[in-house]
Amino acid sequence: GAGVSQSPSNKVTEKGKDVELRCDPISGHTALYWYRQSLGQGLEFLIYFQGNSAPDKSGLPSDRFSAERTGGSVSTLTIQRTQQEDSAVYLCASSLGITYNEQFFGPGTRLTVL
Amino acid sequence: QQQVKQSPQSLIVQKGGISIINCAYENTAFDYFPWYQQxxxxxxxxxxAIRPDVSEKKEGRFTISFNKSAKQFSLHIMDSQPGDSATYFCAASKKAGTALIFGKGTTLSVSS
Structure with a gap:
């Protein structure tokens, strides 16, 4: 596809379960970002991958959150032992690379923790 | 600490009118200022999007005005249309390859 894709589009889980959210960036984009959008908090940065460099994890809210990027393309955000406050829309964005500012967002995954 | 402050929170504009959304920032290291529509x-x-070396950028009905000394920038939507009804976010980043810092968003409603 031409744009950033994310799956699933919606995820409902029970408190304490682990979830995995997937992001496919735009082909050729080496930079990948995860953000979280929640009511009252707006859009918050979570983690950033650039090529093979160590990721910038400075936005991860707790050690229950982790992410990986395999082969420099697809990324998976994992939330362990989910809590109700994790309920939000998780957005992925990609960019051409380290010298490019423009970030292009996917449609997001809406996570609901019951 | 809110690094990018956006106002108003919501806005109602008549069709054909001008919508204006404002943002202010504190960090002078920011050098890229995009607007997103959701x-x-x-x-x-x-x-x-705009960089601080220019004071204005126009694309169609959308214009960014940038005031570096005041650390403010704004989005102007000319001839607003019902299809422009959406949430608008301003953002800022320090350099390419860094995270965007977003404002809280403005919900725009254009009445026909």
């Missing part, structure tokens, strides 16, 4: 159920879409 429709319900969709991800944010890049609308227009």
């Amino acid at each position: 429709f319900p159920g969709k991800g944010p879409a890049l609308l227009i």
